Amino acid sequence: MAELPNLFVIGDSISLHYGPYLERFLRGHFRYSRKVDSVVLEHSAAAARNPAWLDYPRGPFGENAGDSGMVLEYLRSGPAEVAAADVLLLNCGLHDVKIDKRTRANQVSLDEYRDNLRAVVGLLVELPARAVWCTSTPVHDATHAEHDAELTFGRVQADVLRYNEVATGAMREAGVSVIDLHGFTEALADKGVDENLGLASLYLDHVHFSLWVRAAQAAYLAGWLIAGLGPDAR
Template sequence: MTKIFVVGDSISMHYNDDLKRFLSGYAMLKRKGEGEKPGDLDYESKVNGGDSACVLGYLQATPDIDADIFIINCGLHDIKFYHEVGHLQVEPEDYRENLKQIAAHIQKLGKQMVWVMSTTVDDEIHKKNCSVFFRKNEDIKQYNHIAKEVMEQMGVPIIDLHDFTEKLGDGVFCDHVHFKPHVRTLHAAFIAGQVIGLFGLKKTYELS
Protein backbone atom coordinates (compact mmCIF):
# COMPACT_ATOMS: atom_id res chain seq x y z
CA MET A 1 0.00 0.00 0.00
CA THR A 2 1.14 3.56 -0.73
CA LYS A 3 2.89 5.22 2.22
CA ILE A 4 2.30 8.93 2.84
CA PHE A 5 4.23 11.13 5.26
CA VAL A 6 3.07 14.55 6.46
CA VAL A 7 5.34 17.40 7.51
CA GLY A 8 3.34 20.50 8.33
CA ASP A 9 2.30 23.07 10.90
CA SER A 10 -0.39 22.83 13.58
CA ILE A 11 -3.15 23.12 10.97
CA SER A 12 -1.98 19.77 9.61
CA MET A 13 -1.77 18.41 13.15
CA HIS A 14 -5.45 19.21 13.63
CA TYR A 15 -6.66 17.50 10.45
CA ASN A 16 -4.21 14.58 10.70
CA ASP A 17 -6.47 12.00 12.38
CA ASP A 18 -9.37 12.67 10.01
CA LEU A 19 -7.01 12.60 7.03
CA LYS A 20 -5.71 9.20 8.15
CA ARG A 21 -9.31 7.99 8.44
CA PHE A 22 -10.32 9.29 5.01
CA LEU A 23 -7.26 7.74 3.36
CA SER A 24 -7.74 4.40 5.07
CA GLY A 25 -7.68 1.66 2.44
CA TYR A 26 -5.95 4.00 -0.03
CA ALA A 27 -2.70 4.70 1.81
CA MET A 28 -0.90 4.41 5.12
CA LEU A 29 -0.48 7.87 6.65
CA LYS A 30 2.14 8.93 9.18
CA ARG A 31 3.47 12.35 10.16
CA LYS A 32 6.46 14.03 11.75
CA GLY A 33 6.49 13.23 15.46
CA GLU A 34 3.85 10.51 15.24
CA GLY A 35 2.69 9.73 18.77
CA GLU A 36 4.58 12.59 20.42
CA LYS A 37 2.92 15.27 22.56
CA PRO A 38 1.93 18.28 20.43
CA GLY A 39 3.44 20.99 22.65
CA ASP A 40 2.67 24.69 22.12
CA LEU A 41 0.99 24.87 18.71
CA ASP A 42 2.47 28.30 18.02
CA TYR A 43 6.02 26.94 17.80
CA GLU A 44 8.00 24.24 16.02
CA SER A 45 8.14 20.98 17.97
CA LYS A 46 8.65 17.24 17.52
CA VAL A 47 5.24 17.19 15.82
CA ASN A 48 4.89 20.73 14.44
CA GLY A 49 6.92 21.30 11.28
CA GLY A 50 7.38 25.00 12.02
CA ASP A 51 8.72 27.38 9.39
CA SER A 52 10.32 26.51 6.05
CA ALA A 53 13.84 26.45 7.50
CA CYS A 54 12.70 23.95 10.15
CA VAL A 55 10.96 21.75 7.58
CA LEU A 56 14.04 21.74 5.35
CA GLY A 57 16.31 20.99 8.29
CA TYR A 58 14.09 18.13 9.45
CA LEU A 59 13.97 16.53 6.00
CA GLN A 60 17.72 16.85 5.51
CA ALA A 61 18.37 15.32 8.94
CA THR A 62 15.89 12.47 8.35
CA PRO A 63 16.61 11.15 4.83
CA ASP A 64 15.41 7.60 5.54
CA ILE A 65 11.69 8.34 6.04
CA ASP A 66 9.73 5.36 4.70
CA ALA A 67 7.30 7.07 2.35
CA ASP A 68 6.23 7.15 -1.28
CA ILE A 69 4.52 10.55 -1.09
CA PHE A 70 5.24 13.56 1.11
CA ILE A 71 2.50 16.06 2.00
CA ILE A 72 4.36 19.26 2.86
CA ASN A 73 3.24 22.63 4.21
CA CYS A 74 4.85 25.64 5.84
CA GLY A 75 4.12 29.34 5.79
CA LEU A 76 2.18 30.41 8.87
CA HIS A 77 5.32 30.29 11.01
CA ASP A 78 7.38 32.01 8.33
CA ILE A 79 5.15 35.11 8.40
CA LYS A 80 5.22 35.58 12.17
CA PHE A 81 6.23 39.15 13.03
CA TYR A 82 7.78 40.04 16.40
CA HIS A 83 8.11 43.79 17.04
CA GLU A 84 11.34 43.31 18.96
CA VAL A 85 12.88 41.60 15.91
CA GLY A 86 11.40 43.98 13.36
CA HIS A 87 10.92 41.59 10.44
CA LEU A 88 9.12 38.41 9.47
CA GLN A 89 10.48 35.17 10.91
CA VAL A 90 11.57 34.03 7.43
CA GLU A 91 11.94 36.71 4.75
CA PRO A 92 10.31 36.14 1.33
CA GLU A 93 13.45 35.29 -0.64
CA ASP A 94 14.64 32.94 2.10
CA TYR A 95 11.22 31.29 2.01
CA ARG A 96 11.51 30.88 -1.76
CA GLU A 97 14.96 29.30 -1.47
CA ASN A 98 13.90 26.98 1.36
CA LEU A 99 10.95 25.72 -0.69
CA LYS A 100 13.17 25.07 -3.69
CA GLN A 101 15.51 23.04 -1.52
CA ILE A 102 12.63 21.13 0.10
CA ALA A 103 11.24 20.09 -3.28
CA ALA A 104 14.69 19.29 -4.68
CA HIS A 105 15.55 17.18 -1.64
CA ILE A 106 12.41 15.04 -1.92
CA GLN A 107 12.82 14.67 -5.67
CA LYS A 108 16.45 13.63 -5.20
CA LEU A 109 15.24 10.86 -2.90
CA GLY A 110 13.06 9.63 -5.77
CA LYS A 111 9.86 10.36 -3.86
CA GLN A 112 6.69 12.21 -4.84
CA MET A 113 5.47 15.36 -3.13
CA VAL A 114 2.36 17.48 -2.88
CA TRP A 115 2.33 21.01 -1.48
CA VAL A 116 -0.54 22.30 0.68
CA MET A 117 -1.13 26.06 0.59
CA SER A 118 -1.21 27.82 3.97
CA THR A 119 -4.62 28.69 5.37
CA THR A 120 -6.14 32.13 5.78
CA VAL A 121 -5.42 34.68 8.48
CA ASP A 122 -7.99 37.16 9.78
CA ASP A 123 -5.90 40.15 10.90
CA GLU A 124 -8.37 41.40 13.52
CA ILE A 125 -9.11 37.98 14.99
CA HIS A 126 -5.40 37.23 15.18
CA LYS A 127 -4.60 40.57 16.81
CA LYS A 128 -7.41 40.11 19.33
CA ASN A 129 -6.31 36.61 20.37
CA CYS A 130 -2.52 36.73 20.14
CA SER A 131 -0.28 39.56 21.38
CA VAL A 132 3.08 37.73 21.38
CA PHE A 133 3.49 38.00 17.60
CA PHE A 134 1.42 39.15 14.65
CA ARG A 135 0.36 37.74 11.30
CA LYS A 136 -1.22 39.46 8.30
CA ASN A 137 -3.30 37.87 5.59
CA GLU A 138 -1.51 39.95 2.96
CA ASP A 139 1.71 38.19 3.97
CA ILE A 140 0.21 34.70 3.73
CA LYS A 141 -1.10 35.58 0.28
CA GLN A 142 2.37 36.73 -0.77
CA TYR A 143 3.97 33.57 0.60
CA ASN A 144 1.35 31.35 -1.04
CA HIS A 145 2.11 33.12 -4.31
CA ILE A 146 5.80 32.38 -3.85
CA ALA A 147 4.97 28.75 -3.08
CA LYS A 148 2.82 28.49 -6.21
CA GLU A 149 5.65 29.83 -8.35
CA VAL A 150 8.21 27.47 -6.84
CA MET A 151 6.05 24.36 -6.97
CA GLU A 152 4.97 24.97 -10.55
CA GLN A 153 8.62 25.48 -11.49
CA MET A 154 9.60 22.25 -9.70
CA GLY A 155 6.68 20.25 -11.11
CA VAL A 156 5.07 19.70 -7.69
CA PRO A 157 1.24 19.48 -7.51
CA ILE A 158 -0.57 21.93 -5.21
CA ILE A 159 -3.58 21.54 -2.93
CA ASP A 160 -5.08 24.99 -2.42
CA LEU A 161 -6.30 24.76 1.17
CA HIS A 162 -6.24 28.57 1.40
CA ASP A 163 -8.87 29.01 -1.30
CA PHE A 164 -10.93 26.12 0.07
CA THR A 165 -10.92 27.65 3.57
CA GLU A 166 -11.79 31.16 2.35
CA LYS A 167 -14.92 29.76 0.70
CA LEU A 168 -16.14 28.37 4.04
CA GLY A 169 -17.01 31.91 5.14
CA ASP A 170 -16.99 33.39 8.63
CA GLY A 171 -17.04 31.71 12.03
CA VAL A 172 -14.37 29.13 11.22
CA PHE A 173 -11.67 30.08 13.76
CA CYS A 174 -11.45 28.70 17.30
CA ASP A 175 -8.61 31.07 18.29
CA HIS A 176 -6.15 33.38 16.51
CA VAL A 177 -5.35 31.06 13.60
CA HIS A 178 -6.63 27.52 14.25
CA PHE A 179 -9.98 26.13 13.16
CA LYS A 180 -13.05 24.65 14.77
CA PRO A 181 -13.35 20.83 14.74
CA HIS A 182 -15.84 20.65 11.88
CA VAL A 183 -13.52 22.77 9.71
CA ARG A 184 -10.60 20.43 10.45
CA THR A 185 -12.72 17.53 9.22
CA LEU A 186 -13.57 19.44 6.04
CA HIS A 187 -9.85 20.16 5.53
CA ALA A 188 -9.08 16.46 5.84
CA ALA A 189 -11.82 15.43 3.43
CA PHE A 190 -10.69 18.00 0.86
CA ILE A 191 -7.03 17.00 1.07
CA ALA A 192 -7.82 13.28 0.97
CA GLY A 193 -9.89 13.72 -2.18
CA GLN A 194 -7.15 15.76 -3.81
CA VAL A 195 -4.41 13.27 -2.92
CA ILE A 196 -6.45 10.29 -4.15
CA GLY A 197 -7.10 12.07 -7.44
CA LEU A 198 -3.61 13.49 -7.97
CA PHE A 199 -1.83 10.20 -7.42
CA GLY A 200 -4.49 7.83 -8.73
CA LEU A 201 -4.74 5.94 -5.44
CA LYS A 202 -6.97 2.89 -5.52
CA LYS A 203 -8.99 1.48 -2.62
CA THR A 204 -7.65 -1.84 -1.42
CA TYR A 205 -9.37 -4.31 0.85
CA GLU A 206 -7.75 -6.77 3.19
CA LEU A 207 -9.22 -10.27 3.27
CA SER A 208 -10.31 -11.30 6.78
Protein backbone atom coordinates in the same frame (compact mmCIF):
# COMPACT_ATOMS: atom_id res chain seq x y z
CA MET B 1 -3.27 -7.77 -2.90
CA ALA B 2 -0.93 -4.84 -3.50
CA GLU B 3 0.29 -2.89 -0.50
CA LEU B 4 -1.19 0.54 0.04
CA PRO B 5 1.06 3.51 -0.71
CA ASN B 6 2.71 5.26 2.24
CA LEU B 7 1.69 8.88 2.85
CA PHE B 8 3.95 10.97 5.08
CA VAL B 9 2.87 14.43 6.25
CA ILE B 10 5.22 17.28 7.13
CA GLY B 11 3.40 20.36 8.35
CA ASP B 12 2.55 22.80 11.11
CA SER B 13 -0.22 22.75 13.70
CA ILE B 14 -2.91 23.05 11.04
CA SER B 15 -1.85 19.63 9.72
CA LEU B 16 -1.68 18.25 13.26
CA HIS B 17 -5.30 19.27 13.71
CA TYR B 18 -6.70 17.88 10.46
CA GLY B 19 -4.38 14.85 10.62
CA PRO B 20 -6.59 12.46 12.63
CA TYR B 21 -9.47 13.09 10.23
CA LEU B 22 -7.23 12.70 7.20
CA GLU B 23 -5.92 9.40 8.51
CA ARG B 24 -9.49 8.15 8.93
CA PHE B 25 -10.60 9.29 5.48
CA LEU B 26 -7.59 7.66 3.80
CA ARG B 27 -8.09 4.20 5.31
CA GLY B 28 -8.10 1.61 2.58
CA HIS B 29 -6.28 3.98 0.22
CA PHE B 30 -3.05 5.06 1.96
CA ARG B 31 -1.03 4.12 5.01
CA TYR B 32 -0.89 7.42 6.91
CA SER B 33 1.94 8.70 9.07
CA ARG B 34 3.41 12.09 9.85
CA LYS B 35 6.45 13.77 11.33
CA VAL B 36 6.63 12.39 14.88
CA ASP B 37 3.34 10.61 14.39
CA SER B 38 3.17 9.49 18.03
CA VAL B 39 1.37 12.75 18.78
CA VAL B 40 -2.38 12.25 18.52
CA LEU B 41 -4.68 15.17 19.27
CA GLU B 42 -7.98 14.32 20.94
CA HIS B 43 -11.13 15.31 19.07
CA SER B 44 -12.56 17.36 21.90
CA ALA B 45 -13.14 20.97 22.82
CA ALA B 46 -10.64 20.60 25.67
CA ALA B 47 -7.89 19.66 23.22
CA ALA B 48 -8.48 22.83 21.24
CA ARG B 49 -6.89 24.96 23.95
CA ASN B 50 -3.76 25.51 21.94
CA PRO B 51 -0.82 23.77 23.64
CA ALA B 52 2.28 25.97 23.50
CA TRP B 53 4.07 23.86 20.89
CA LEU B 54 1.32 24.59 18.37
CA ASP B 55 2.54 28.19 18.21
CA TYR B 56 6.17 27.72 19.24
CA PRO B 57 7.66 24.63 17.53
CA ARG B 58 10.32 22.69 19.40
CA GLY B 59 12.86 22.96 16.59
CA PRO B 60 13.29 21.07 13.30
CA PHE B 61 12.65 17.63 14.80
CA GLY B 62 9.45 18.19 16.74
CA GLU B 63 5.98 17.19 15.63
CA ASN B 64 5.24 20.73 14.46
CA ALA B 65 7.34 21.21 11.32
CA GLY B 66 7.76 24.94 11.98
CA ASP B 67 9.11 27.35 9.40
CA SER B 68 10.78 26.65 6.06
CA GLY B 69 14.26 26.68 7.58
CA MET B 70 13.25 23.99 10.06
CA VAL B 71 11.68 21.88 7.31
CA LEU B 72 14.85 22.20 5.24
CA GLU B 73 17.03 21.16 8.18
CA TYR B 74 14.76 18.20 8.88
CA LEU B 75 14.86 16.99 5.27
CA ARG B 76 18.63 17.43 5.10
CA SER B 77 18.93 15.01 8.03
CA GLY B 78 17.63 12.24 5.75
CA PRO B 79 14.79 10.85 7.88
CA ALA B 80 13.99 7.20 7.23
CA GLU B 81 10.26 7.97 7.22
CA VAL B 82 10.71 10.37 4.32
CA ALA B 83 12.82 7.87 2.39
CA ALA B 84 10.12 5.20 2.84
CA ALA B 85 7.24 7.40 1.69
CA ASP B 86 5.44 7.04 -1.62
CA VAL B 87 3.72 10.41 -1.22
CA LEU B 88 4.89 13.41 0.81
CA LEU B 89 2.26 15.98 1.80
CA LEU B 90 4.15 19.11 2.73
CA ASN B 91 3.49 22.64 3.97
CA CYS B 92 5.19 25.47 5.80
CA GLY B 93 4.46 29.17 5.86
CA LEU B 94 2.44 30.26 8.87
CA HIS B 95 5.55 30.29 11.05
CA ASP B 96 7.58 32.02 8.34
CA VAL B 97 5.15 34.95 8.21
CA LYS B 98 5.20 35.57 11.97
CA ILE B 99 5.97 39.22 12.69
CA ASP B 100 8.36 40.11 15.50
CA LYS B 101 6.61 42.71 17.65
CA ARG B 102 9.83 44.62 18.26
CA THR B 103 11.49 44.63 14.83
CA ARG B 104 8.30 44.22 12.73
CA ALA B 105 10.24 41.73 10.59
CA ASN B 106 8.90 38.39 9.45
CA GLN B 107 10.43 35.35 11.13
CA VAL B 108 11.69 34.27 7.69
CA SER B 109 11.95 36.94 5.01
CA LEU B 110 10.18 36.39 1.72
CA ASP B 111 13.48 36.03 -0.13
CA GLU B 112 14.78 33.52 2.42
CA TYR B 113 11.50 31.63 2.24
CA ARG B 114 11.88 31.38 -1.53
CA ASP B 115 15.48 30.18 -1.18
CA ASN B 116 14.53 27.63 1.48
CA LEU B 117 11.75 26.20 -0.65
CA ARG B 118 13.99 25.93 -3.67
CA ALA B 119 16.45 24.01 -1.51
CA VAL B 120 13.61 21.82 -0.24
CA VAL B 121 12.57 21.09 -3.81
CA GLY B 122 16.16 20.19 -4.63
CA LEU B 123 16.00 17.51 -1.95
CA LEU B 124 12.54 16.31 -2.91
CA VAL B 125 13.45 15.62 -6.53
CA GLU B 126 16.11 13.18 -5.31
CA LEU B 127 13.51 11.11 -3.47
CA PRO B 128 11.33 8.35 -4.94
CA ALA B 129 8.24 9.87 -3.31
CA ARG B 130 5.74 12.05 -5.13
CA ALA B 131 5.67 15.42 -3.34
CA VAL B 132 2.46 17.42 -2.93
CA TRP B 133 2.45 20.96 -1.54
CA CYS B 134 -0.41 22.51 0.47
CA THR B 135 -0.87 26.26 0.52
CA SER B 136 -0.96 27.89 3.97
CA THR B 137 -4.39 28.55 5.44
CA PRO B 138 -5.82 32.06 5.81
CA VAL B 139 -5.21 34.51 8.64
CA HIS B 140 -8.17 36.68 9.59
CA ASP B 141 -6.51 39.90 10.66
CA ALA B 142 -9.13 41.06 13.16
CA THR B 143 -9.39 37.62 14.77
CA HIS B 144 -5.61 37.31 15.08
CA ALA B 145 -5.40 40.82 16.57
CA GLU B 146 -7.97 39.91 19.23
CA HIS B 147 -5.43 37.44 20.63
CA ASP B 148 -2.43 39.74 20.35
CA ALA B 149 -1.85 39.97 24.12
CA GLU B 150 -1.51 36.17 24.31
CA LEU B 151 1.19 35.96 21.65
CA THR B 152 4.79 37.09 21.20
CA PHE B 153 4.25 37.63 17.47
CA GLY B 154 1.74 38.92 14.95
CA ARG B 155 0.55 37.78 11.53
CA VAL B 156 -1.31 39.41 8.66
CA GLN B 157 -3.18 37.91 5.74
CA ALA B 158 -1.30 40.05 3.22
CA ASP B 159 1.88 38.17 4.12
CA VAL B 160 0.14 34.79 3.85
CA LEU B 161 -0.91 35.70 0.32
CA ARG B 162 2.61 36.83 -0.65
CA TYR B 163 4.27 33.73 0.78
CA ASN B 164 1.68 31.43 -0.78
CA GLU B 165 2.32 33.02 -4.16
CA VAL B 166 6.07 32.41 -3.81
CA ALA B 167 5.55 28.83 -2.62
CA THR B 168 3.11 28.00 -5.39
CA GLY B 169 5.48 29.41 -7.99
CA ALA B 170 8.48 27.50 -6.63
CA MET B 171 6.57 24.23 -6.52
CA ARG B 172 4.97 24.49 -9.93
CA GLU B 173 8.30 25.51 -11.44
CA ALA B 174 9.69 22.21 -10.15
CA GLY B 175 6.69 20.15 -11.23
CA VAL B 176 5.38 19.64 -7.67
CA SER B 177 1.59 19.42 -7.41
CA VAL B 178 -0.13 22.11 -5.32
CA ILE B 179 -3.35 21.72 -3.32
CA ASP B 180 -4.97 25.07 -2.60
CA LEU B 181 -5.98 24.50 1.01
CA HIS B 182 -6.01 28.27 1.51
CA GLY B 183 -8.66 28.80 -1.14
CA PHE B 184 -10.71 25.84 0.04
CA THR B 185 -10.69 27.11 3.62
CA GLU B 186 -11.74 30.61 2.55
CA ALA B 187 -14.65 29.07 0.65
CA LEU B 188 -15.93 27.54 3.92
CA ALA B 189 -16.59 31.01 5.33
CA ASP B 190 -20.22 31.10 4.18
CA LYS B 191 -20.81 27.72 5.83
CA GLY B 192 -19.75 28.85 9.31
CA VAL B 193 -21.87 28.97 12.45
CA ASP B 194 -22.71 32.63 11.78
CA GLU B 195 -22.76 33.75 8.16
CA ASN B 196 -22.45 37.37 9.32
CA LEU B 197 -19.02 36.62 10.78
CA GLY B 198 -17.65 35.24 7.51
CA LEU B 199 -14.12 33.87 7.80
CA ALA B 200 -13.97 34.76 11.50
CA SER B 201 -16.58 32.08 12.21
CA LEU B 202 -14.11 29.33 11.31
CA TYR B 203 -11.58 29.93 14.09
CA LEU B 204 -11.21 28.67 17.65
CA ASP B 205 -8.37 31.07 18.40
CA HIS B 206 -6.01 33.34 16.46
CA VAL B 207 -5.21 30.89 13.64
CA HIS B 208 -6.48 27.39 14.48
CA PHE B 209 -9.81 26.11 13.23
CA SER B 210 -12.97 24.62 14.67
CA LEU B 211 -13.32 20.85 14.58
CA TRP B 212 -15.77 20.84 11.67
CA VAL B 213 -13.35 22.95 9.60
CA ARG B 214 -10.51 20.51 10.31
CA ALA B 215 -12.71 17.63 9.17
CA ALA B 216 -13.68 19.50 6.01
CA GLN B 217 -10.04 20.29 5.23
CA ALA B 218 -9.15 16.63 5.69
CA ALA B 219 -11.99 15.50 3.43
CA TYR B 220 -10.82 17.89 0.72
CA LEU B 221 -7.23 16.68 0.96
CA ALA B 222 -8.28 13.03 1.06
CA GLY B 223 -10.41 13.44 -2.04
CA TRP B 224 -7.54 15.04 -3.92
CA LEU B 225 -5.03 12.39 -2.83
CA ILE B 226 -7.28 9.40 -3.51
CA ALA B 227 -8.35 10.65 -6.91
CA GLY B 228 -4.89 11.72 -8.02
CA LEU B 229 -2.44 9.41 -6.30
CA GLY B 230 -4.34 6.57 -4.67
CA PRO B 231 -3.93 2.93 -5.71
CA ASP B 232 -6.99 3.15 -7.97
CA ALA B 233 -6.09 6.49 -9.55
CA ARG B 234 -6.07 6.52 -13.33
